[in-house]
Amino acid sequence: MTVKQISVFLENKPGRLAEFTDVLSENNINMRAMSLAEASDFGIARVIVDDVYNAVTVLKDNDYIVSITKVLAVEMPDEPGALSRVIKVLGDSDVNVEYMYAFTARKKDCAYMIIRVADNKKAIEVLQQNGIRPVCQDELVEL
Amino acid sequence: MERYYQPEIECASREQIREWQSERLVKQVQNVWDNVPFYKKKMQEQGLEPGDIKSVDDLHKLPFVTKDDLRDCYPYGLLARPLSECVRIQSTSGTTGRRVVAFYTQHDIDLWEDCCARAIVAAGGTNEDVCHVSYGYGLFTGGPGLNGGSHKVGCLTLPMSSGNTERQIQFMTDLGSTILCCTPSYAAYLAESIHEKGVRDQIKLKAGIFGAEAWTEEMRHDIEEKLGIKAYDIYGLTEISGPGVSFECSAQSGMHVNEDHFIAEVINPKTGEVLPDGEKGELVFTSITKEAFPLIRYRTRDICILSREKCACGRTHVKMTKPLGRSDDMLIVKGVNVFPSQIETVLMNKGYPANYQIIVDRVNNSDTIEVQVEMTSEMFSDSLSAVSAKEKELVDALKAMLGIYAKVKLVNPKAITRSEGKAVRVIDKRNLYQQ
Ligand SMILES: [Zn+2]
Numbered sequence: 001m002t003v004k005q006i007s008v009f010l011e012n013k014p015g016r017l018a019e020f021t022d023v024l025s026e027n028n029i030n031m032r033a034m035s036l037a038e039a040s041d042f043g044i045a046r047v048i049v050d051d052v053y054n055a056v057t058v059l060k061d062n063d064y065i066v067s068i069t070k071v072l073a074v075e076m077p078d079e080p081g082a083l084s085r086v087i088k089v090l091g092d093s094d095v096n097v098e099y100m101y102a103f104t105a106r107k108k109d110c111a112y113m114i115i116r117v118a119d120n121k122k123a124i125e126v127l128q129q130n131g132i133r134p135v136c137q138d139e140l141v142e143l
Numbered sequence: 144m145e146r147y148y149q150p151e152i153e154c155a156s157r158e159q160i161r162e163w164q165s166e167r168l169v170k171q172v173q174n175v176w177d178n179v180p181f182y183k184k185k186m187q188e189q190g191l192e193p194g195d196i197k198s199v200d201d202l203h204k205l206p207f208v209t210k211d212d213l214r215d216c217y218p219y220g221l222l223a224r225p226l227s228e229c230v231r232i233q234s235t236s237g238t239t240g241r242r243v244v245a246f247y248t249q250h251d252i253d254l255w256e257d258c259c260a261r262a263i264v265a266a267g268g269t270n271e272d273v274c275h276v277s278y279g280y281g282l283f284t285g286g287p288g289l290n291g292g293s294h295k296v297g298c299l300t301l302p303m304s305s306g307n308t309e310r311q312i313q314f315m316t317d318l319g320s321t322i323l324c325c326t327p328s329y330a331a332y333l334a335e336s337i338h339e340k341g342v343r344d345q346i347k348l349k350a351g352i353f354g355a356e357a358w359t360e361e362m363r364h365d366i367e368e369k370l371g372i373k374a375y376d377i378y379g380l381t382e383i384s385g386p387g388v389s390f391e392c393s394a395q396s397g398m399h400v401n402e403d404h405f406i407a408e409v410i411n412p413k414t415g416e417v418l419p420d421g422e423k424g425e426l427v428f429t430s431i432t433k434e435a436f437p438l439i440r441y442r443t444r445d446i447c448i449l450s451r452e453k454c455a456c457g458r459t460h461v462k463m464t465k466p467l468g469r470s471d472d473m474l475i476v477k478g479v480n481v482f483p484s485q486i487e488t489v490l491m492n493k494g495y496p497a498n499y500q501i502i503v504d505r506v507n508n509s510d511t512i513e514v515q516v517e518m519t520s521e522m523f524s525d526s527l528s529a530v531s532a533k534e535k536e537l538v539d540a541l542k543a544m545l546g547i548y549a550k551v552k553l554v555n556p557k558a559i560t561r562s563e564g565k566a567v568r569v570i571d572k573r574n575l576y577q578q
Contacts, residue, residue, distance in 0.1 A: 007524070009523050009530075009553070009555065011553070011554050011555050039527055039530070041550075042518075042530070046525055064555070065519065065520055065555070066520070067523050067525055069525040
């Protein structure tokens with residue numbers, strides 16, 4: 001019930017992000033979602049792709065430092081208050097959200113969020129109890 | 144209980160040591176003036192005569208001798224005794240330029256072996272011990288020095304020399320070696336091999352005397368734990384005699400210099416000025432008892448700190464830190480001496496690759512230092528705060544080592560440029576020496 005997120009170390013240097021996205025596009029890797037976290041002198045790009053294995057291979061070949069993390073991809077109706085509800089459900093059960101970002105899907109009327117929590121198992125349980133469905137890796141391609 | 148090889152010397156009063164040093168220095172200066180034209184010329188250039196040197200207080204007046212001088216005088220230029228009185232040569236493993244060849248009379252060898260014997264006894268050695276010497280034998284001083292010292296102590300001496308690890312371990316188990324003498328890296332390798340063979344319980348080692356290369360406290364703990372021994376550091380250089388110029392005692396907090404034979408000074412490598420105890424600088428030695436190859440104020444290029452604080456072991460001779468770097472590549476940043484090797488040590492201890500670059504600059508009349516470190520998979524994660532914490536940890540460790548703040552910049556693997564396969568470690572953008 002989780003999806004694999006690829007995190008990539010980015011040096012704080014002009015053009016680094018463009019270089020990184022170029023590597024992916026040149027290798028026909030489609031980024032489904034991306035978020036960028038920045039410290040004062042380095043950054044971490046987090047991306048969701050359909051073919052994780054291929055993306056990681058390409059990145060490593062290009063000397064990027066890569067790490068894979070299991071994160072939640074949560075489906076919710078594309079309407080006001082949906083995201084608040086997800087956050088509330090997790091918060092009420094003391095599941096701490098480390099970061100989250102939006103995921104673009106082709107499917108209509110649905111929105112998706114990538115959510116990183118410390119305890120995936122507990123988060124999945126809580127979400128399911130409240131009728132919210134985390135998506136798994138195989139489904140991702142269809143979305 | 145602490146034991147000594149020559150207690151009356153090793154625990155002599157400071158006054159007594161000074162007295163020996165003054166008396167021997169005066170004699171040595173006269174000796175080189177009379178017998179080595181090189182020294183006479185050097186002293187005359189400074190307007191000095193032997194009579195100007197009346198005690199150790201006058202030592203600072205004498206000119207330095209450098210490694211270049213030794214090369215220029217190769218092979219016989221610094222010899223103070225006729226060859227007929229010399230019985231041995233040893234040589235440095237220097238890879239650049241001409242070798243340095245040091246000569247010994249029988250008396251020189253005796254004193255050198257005494258120094259090594261002091262180190263072995265300080266490590267707990269007695270005539271009941273089996274001393275396993277895995278330093279190289281030959282031109283290198285490691286094997287012959289410890290071998291001679293071991294004889295003096297009366298240990299059963301195993302002249303193993305280096306290499307052939309299988310045989311080393313075989314002898315160690317069959318003959319019950321109790322003291323191991325070798326380089327720290329070989330000790331670590333031996334420890335590893337002993338564990339792999341599963342013969343740790345057949346090893347009787349209790350102490351190790353490891354020197355001739357740089358090693359960290361982490362390495363010491365690792366070796367001590369793996370072999371169940373106490374690991375002692377030993378320092379020396381062929382030019383001065385060999386191993387045993389200084390050695391560690393049970394306190395394991397610096398090495399006692401054998402001051403009755405070698406006068407140690409620490410100088411500012413840029414100005415030559417003698418620095419007080421506790422300050423970091425280049426180590427300089429004067430061999431006051433050497434007959435064949437005496438060196439007056441020889442600049443070792445090793446950076447260290449001297450301390451005359453009372454040692455728990457009872458020895459009174461000055462202690463030196465492990466070499467903290469080489470003066471050849473010293474940088475002065477914000478008035479503080481910084482050595483790339485110090486930075487390298489911190490990186491090694493923190494698990495970073497030793498591939499780094501130091502960038503020194505001057506911004507608004509103030510020096511800045513940045514250490515660029517290549518990121519590794521082990522250090523990386525998706526969490527910004529986790530990576531930042533690692534970075535902060537490194538900054539703190541560098542601050543503790545250098546005494547000044549150094550900015551850390553994490554860079555991509557292979558980002559640090561290598562020229563002809565060798566990385567450029569320091570980029571000094573200040574151009575301080577170009578006017
Ligand atoms: Zn001591």
